[in-house]
Amino acid sequence: MTSASLAQPIPRVSLNWLLVAQALVIVPFSLHIPVSLIVLWLACTFWRIQIFRMRVRMPGNWVKSGLLVGTAGGIYLARGSLVGLDAGAALLIAAFILKMLEMQTRRDALVLIFLGFFCVAVGYLFEDALLWGLFTLLPIATLLAGLIGLQQSTLSNKPAGTLMLAAKLLLQAVPLMLLLFLFFPRLDPLWSLPQPSNKALTGLSDSMAPGDIAELSKSAALVFRASFAGPIPPRNQQYWRGLTLEQFDGRRWSQSSRAQVPDAPDWRKEGVKLSYSIVMEPTGKPWLMTLDVGETDLAGVRQMSDFRWQRRRPVEQSVLYSVNSWPDAVRETVLSDGSRMQDLQLPAKGNPEAREWAADMHRRYPKPDALVDGVLSYFTEQPFHYTLKPPVLGANSIDDFLFGSRAGFCAHYAGAMTFVLRAAGIPARVVAGYQGGELNPGGNYISVRQFDAHAWVEYWQAGVGWRSADPTAAVAPARIEQGLEQALSADEDFLADSPMSALRYRHLAWLNSIRLSWDNLNYGWQRWVLGYQGQQQLQVLGRWFSGFQAPVFAGAALVILGLLALWLFKPWRRESDSQLRLFNAFERLLARHGLRRQQGEGARAFASRAARRFPAHAEAIEGFAREFEAQRYAGVSGSVGQLRRRLKNLRRSLPWRLSAVKDKQP
Amino acid sequence: MGRKLDACLNAINEVVLGKEPQVRLAMACLLGGGHLLIEDLPGMGKTTLSHTLARVLGLSFQRIQFTSDLLPGDILGTSIFDRETGQFTFHPGPIFAELVLADEINRATPKSQSALLEAMEEGQVTIEGATRLLPNPFFVIATQNPFSQGGTFALPESQLDRFLMRLSLGYPARSAEKALLLGESRRELLPRIEPIIDHTELAALQAQARGVRASDALVDYVLRLVDATRNQPQFAYGLSPRASLAILSAARAWALLIGRDYVIPEDVQAILPAVIGHRLRERTDPTGHSGGALVQWLLREVPVL
Incomplete structure (x- = not known):
C-alpha cells in the first residue's frame, strides 16, 4: 500500500467487520478487565456507529487526550498499578477500544487490526483451554475479514465474501501452522510472567489445620490427570504424594524447615514398576504429585528428603511429566538424627490424655507395626465418624477428637494418629496429597480433583524404613475404595457449593458420558497440544526421526520438495503445444512488467496493448506476436526456433524482473 | 479484388454516414452468404443501407412492407388467368429480386413470415406445385422495430437462427448527423451510385471468403x-x-x-x-x-x- 492509499477512508465492510471483531476480542476479556472498560467499549462503539451514520463528529484532540488520561487513571485506580499482567492487559484493551474511536484512515484501521491480533495472543495468557483456542478462531477470522475489506477489491462490498475469503486464508495457513507447531523450538521465556491475580488457585498448602482439607473438598477443580502405561493400579493404592508435614504446634501441621534443604533420600527400588505420565494444572506451588516412590526425569525438578518432588519454580502453567514409581520400594532404612528428632517432635505441653494413651499403647504393643494396628483398630472399633463438618475442637484438639467428638475428616485422623505414634516414640509424619481419582474409561486415564485431597500417615521403624498407614481407611473405607461422595453420609451434600458442577450429576448416565468425553478431549488438548514442548517435543521428534536412515530422510525431503515443485510449477498445466508454451512465456514476461493478458484477449490485441504500454519495445513485442499469429493461424510453417528467437529478442530488451509489478489497469 | 472491396465500403460509407462498423458487418454478412436482420427504430437508415448495398453490388432491389394482412402470395407471387392465352400465367412476387428488404417483418402473421424464411433457407420457392429458383445471389435484409411490440408476431428462435447476423444501427454520431443534414438528400444520391462489383465478381469474392x-x-x-x-x-x-x-x-x-x-x-x-x-x-x-x-x-x- 502506498502512503496515499493508507490515508484513504475505511470501507464500510471493513468497518463493520472491525466492530464485530472488536466485540469478539473484548468479550472473553470481560472477566479480566475492570467493568468500566466494558462500559467504555459500549460507549465508544455507539459513538463510532453514530460517526459512521454522520450523526456526530470524530472526537477532537482534547476529547481524545481526556479519554486517554481518564482511562489510564481509571485502570490505575482499579488495579493499583499500570504494570503487571492484569493492568497491562487492561491498558491494551483500553487502547484497542479507544483506537476504534480515533480510526479515520486505512492506516488507523491497520493499527487496530494488528492490535486486535496482539490482544488475542495476550488472551492466551489468561486462558489456554481447548474451547478458548477454538473460540479465538472467530476474532481472528473477523479481523482478517476486516483486513481484506480494507483492500480495494471486488469483495469490498460483500461482507460474507470477505469473511469466506478470511476463512479460506485461515484454512490455507493450517499446513504451515502444523509445521511450525511440530518443529519450531519452544524457547523458555526470557522473562517470566506473573500469574493473573484473579486466577485464584486452590490446592494443598504447606501447612494444614484440621479444617483445611475439608475446605478443599468443596472444590471440583482439576488438579492433575494421569495416564498409565500399563494397567491402572487399584484405587486403594492410588496415594498421590504431595508433601509431608512434620512440624506440629499443637493445632497446625506444617512443613519442617529441614524439608526445604535439598537432600536426596536413600531408597531402594523393589517390586513392580508403574509408569505413568501426569499433566498437572497450575497450582502456584512447586511440588509435583507422584505415587510412592516416584522418579521423574523432568528438568528443573529434584527429589527432596521427604520423597516429594519439587520444582525450582512454582507450577504456573500446566506441566507434563512422566514418572516411574516403585510402590514397594524400601525407603530410608537408616534415619539420621536430625530426621529422627524432627519426626518425634511434639509440643511441650497439651493433649495429656493422648500422650497417656500413647504410653499405654506402647506398653501393650512394643512393636511399631503392632502399635499402628492397635491405633487403627481403635479407630475401627470406637464410634468414629467421617464427616466434612466436624464439631469445633478445644485447646487440646487431639484429646477432644480422640476421646470426645470422634468425628472428623482425614486431616483429623492423620494428625491424631501421627501425634499418638510420636508420643509412643515412633517417628511419624503426615503426608498430604490426593487419594484416588476418577477413571475416564474413554481415555483410560485418571482425573484427580481438589475434593480428592487427602492426608495420611507415614511411620518409620529401624531396618524396615518408612511405611504408610491410612487411618481414614479404617474409619471410612468407602472414601478410599469409592471416593468422597460415597463416604459422606446422606445429610452432607457433595459439592454443596457448586450446584452447577456436572460432577454432581454423575448418576445421569448420558450427562456423565458427555462430561467424561469432554474431559477426555481437554486432556488430549493439554497433553498433545499444550504439553508439546521442551522434552516432549524432542521425544516426539526423536521417535519420528531416530529410526530413519539418512538416505531415507534425504529421499523424503526430495519427495516433499518435488511435490512442492509440482504444485508451484504445475507441469500438467504446461502446454504440450510448443507455440502456446512460448506464448505463455511471453505473457509471463509481460506480467512481470505489470501487464496481464485478459482471459478473452487475443494475441494481437494483447500485443498492441503491450506495444502501447512499452512503446520502446513495440517492435520486439509485435514481432513476436506477428510470428506467433502467422504460425498459429495463418498456417505458415515456421519453426519453433524462430518464435523462440523472437522471444529472446524481447527478453533482451525487456529483462525479467524479480518482483512483479501490480497491474494498474485491470 | 481487395481494392474493390474497399471501394465498395467507401461508397456505402459515403451514403450511410458514420456507421463504418455496421456497414462492414453487413458487407461481411453478404460475403458470408447469409441474411441480415436489422433491429432498430424507424428512420435510422435501414432502408438506405439496404438500398446502397444493392446498388454498390449491382443487385436488383425489392422492398416488401410487412403488414398483418400480408399474405404469402403477396411475397412469392401468384398465377393470374390470362384471358388472351386462356392460361394461368405466373406473376412473380417481390421475392424474386437479388436483394430483398423485408421491412418490419414482425408485423406479418407467422404464415407470411415463414413463407419468406423458407425461401431464404431453400433458395427456391414452390408455388402451385411448381418449384421456382430464386435469383442467385439472393439476400434478404429484414428489419424489425424492437420497441413497439403491439400487434406484432415476434420471430421465434428457429426463425431468428436463419439470419446470419443481427445488427442495430443506432443513432448517428453528432458529426455524422451534421454532415447528413448539411449534405445532399440520400434519395438523390442513391441513383447516382455506380455498381462497383458485378455478379461474377461477387460470386468470386464469396468463394474467396x-x-x-x-x-x-x-x-x-x-x-x-x-x-x-x-x-x-x-x-x-x-x-x-x-x-x-x-x-x-x-x-x-x-x-x-x-x-x-x-x-x-x-x-x-x-x-x-x-x-x-x-x-x-x-x-x-x-x-x-x-x-x-x-x-x-x-x-x-x-x-x-
Whole structure:
C-alpha cells in the first residue's frame, strides 16, 4: 500500500467487520478487565456507529487526550498499578477500544487490526483451554475479514465474501501452522510472567489445620490427570504424594524447615514398576504429585528428603511429566538424627490424655507395626465418624477428637494418629496429597480433583524404613475404595457449593458420558497440544526421526520438495503445444512488467496493448506476436526456433524482473 | 479484388454516414452468404443501407412492407388467368429480386413470415406445385422495430437462427448527423451510385471468403465459445451447429474484408455479437433481449488461446 492509499477512508465492510471483531476480542476479556472498560467499549462503539451514520463528529484532540488520561487513571485506580499482567492487559484493551474511536484512515484501521491480533495472543495468557483456542478462531477470522475489506477489491462490498475469503486464508495457513507447531523450538521465556491475580488457585498448602482439607473438598477443580502405561493400579493404592508435614504446634501441621534443604533420600527400588505420565494444572506451588516412590526425569525438578518432588519454580502453567514409581520400594532404612528428632517432635505441653494413651499403647504393643494396628483398630472399633463438618475442637484438639467428638475428616485422623505414634516414640509424619481419582474409561486415564485431597500417615521403624498407614481407611473405607461422595453420609451434600458442577450429576448416565468425553478431549488438548514442548517435543521428534536412515530422510525431503515443485510449477498445466508454451512465456514476461493478458484477449490485441504500454519495445513485442499469429493461424510453417528467437529478442530488451509489478489497469 | 472491396465500403460509407462498423458487418454478412436482420427504430437508415448495398453490388432491389394482412402470395407471387392465352400465367412476387428488404417483418402473421424464411433457407420457392429458383445471389435484409411490440408476431428462435447476423444501427454520431443534414438528400444520391462489383465478381469474392484459412487453433476457439454456451448455467440453451458454422463463415468474410487470408481470434470476436447475439437467451430471462450481455460474457471469459 502506498502512503496515499493508507490515508484513504475505511470501507464500510471493513468497518463493520472491525466492530464485530472488536466485540469478539473484548468479550472473553470481560472477566479480566475492570467493568468500566466494558462500559467504555459500549460507549465508544455507539459513538463510532453514530460517526459512521454522520450523526456526530470524530472526537477532537482534547476529547481524545481526556479519554486517554481518564482511562489510564481509571485502570490505575482499579488495579493499583499500570504494570503487571492484569493492568497491562487492561491498558491494551483500553487502547484497542479507544483506537476504534480515533480510526479515520486505512492506516488507523491497520493499527487496530494488528492490535486486535496482539490482544488475542495476550488472551492466551489468561486462558489456554481447548474451547478458548477454538473460540479465538472467530476474532481472528473477523479481523482478517476486516483486513481484506480494507483492500480495494471486488469483495469490498460483500461482507460474507470477505469473511469466506478470511476463512479460506485461515484454512490455507493450517499446513504451515502444523509445521511450525511440530518443529519450531519452544524457547523458555526470557522473562517470566506473573500469574493473573484473579486466577485464584486452590490446592494443598504447606501447612494444614484440621479444617483445611475439608475446605478443599468443596472444590471440583482439576488438579492433575494421569495416564498409565500399563494397567491402572487399584484405587486403594492410588496415594498421590504431595508433601509431608512434620512440624506440629499443637493445632497446625506444617512443613519442617529441614524439608526445604535439598537432600536426596536413600531408597531402594523393589517390586513392580508403574509408569505413568501426569499433566498437572497450575497450582502456584512447586511440588509435583507422584505415587510412592516416584522418579521423574523432568528438568528443573529434584527429589527432596521427604520423597516429594519439587520444582525450582512454582507450577504456573500446566506441566507434563512422566514418572516411574516403585510402590514397594524400601525407603530410608537408616534415619539420621536430625530426621529422627524432627519426626518425634511434639509440643511441650497439651493433649495429656493422648500422650497417656500413647504410653499405654506402647506398653501393650512394643512393636511399631503392632502399635499402628492397635491405633487403627481403635479407630475401627470406637464410634468414629467421617464427616466434612466436624464439631469445633478445644485447646487440646487431639484429646477432644480422640476421646470426645470422634468425628472428623482425614486431616483429623492423620494428625491424631501421627501425634499418638510420636508420643509412643515412633517417628511419624503426615503426608498430604490426593487419594484416588476418577477413571475416564474413554481415555483410560485418571482425573484427580481438589475434593480428592487427602492426608495420611507415614511411620518409620529401624531396618524396615518408612511405611504408610491410612487411618481414614479404617474409619471410612468407602472414601478410599469409592471416593468422597460415597463416604459422606446422606445429610452432607457433595459439592454443596457448586450446584452447577456436572460432577454432581454423575448418576445421569448420558450427562456423565458427555462430561467424561469432554474431559477426555481437554486432556488430549493439554497433553498433545499444550504439553508439546521442551522434552516432549524432542521425544516426539526423536521417535519420528531416530529410526530413519539418512538416505531415507534425504529421499523424503526430495519427495516433499518435488511435490512442492509440482504444485508451484504445475507441469500438467504446461502446454504440450510448443507455440502456446512460448506464448505463455511471453505473457509471463509481460506480467512481470505489470501487464496481464485478459482471459478473452487475443494475441494481437494483447500485443498492441503491450506495444502501447512499452512503446520502446513495440517492435520486439509485435514481432513476436506477428510470428506467433502467422504460425498459429495463418498456417505458415515456421519453426519453433524462430518464435523462440523472437522471444529472446524481447527478453533482451525487456529483462525479467524479480518482483512483479501490480497491474494498474485491470 | 481487395481494392474493390474497399471501394465498395467507401461508397456505402459515403451514403450511410458514420456507421463504418455496421456497414462492414453487413458487407461481411453478404460475403458470408447469409441474411441480415436489422433491429432498430424507424428512420435510422435501414432502408438506405439496404438500398446502397444493392446498388454498390449491382443487385436488383425489392422492398416488401410487412403488414398483418400480408399474405404469402403477396411475397412469392401468384398465377393470374390470362384471358388472351386462356392460361394461368405466373406473376412473380417481390421475392424474386437479388436483394430483398423485408421491412418490419414482425408485423406479418407467422404464415407470411415463414413463407419468406423458407425461401431464404431453400433458395427456391414452390408455388402451385411448381418449384421456382430464386435469383442467385439472393439476400434478404429484414428489419424489425424492437420497441413497439403491439400487434406484432415476434420471430421465434428457429426463425431468428436463419439470419446470419443481427445488427442495430443506432443513432448517428453528432458529426455524422451534421454532415447528413448539411449534405445532399440520400434519395438523390442513391441513383447516382455506380455498381462497383458485378455478379461474377461477387460470386468470386464469396468463394474467396469460403477459402479463407481457419486453423485448428482458431476452430478450437470457436468450439470453446460454443461449448461455453452449452455448459454454462446462465445460458437458457446452447448454440446450434448452424450457429458455429455461421460464426466461422462470418469470421472468414470479416478476415477477407480486412484483407487477410486467414482468420484470427480477433475476427471471431469482431463478428460474435452480431452473429450470436440473437441466438442466445439468458436462463433467468428466456424471452428477453439479454443476448448482448451473454456475448460480452463469452468474449471476456472464454480463453482465446
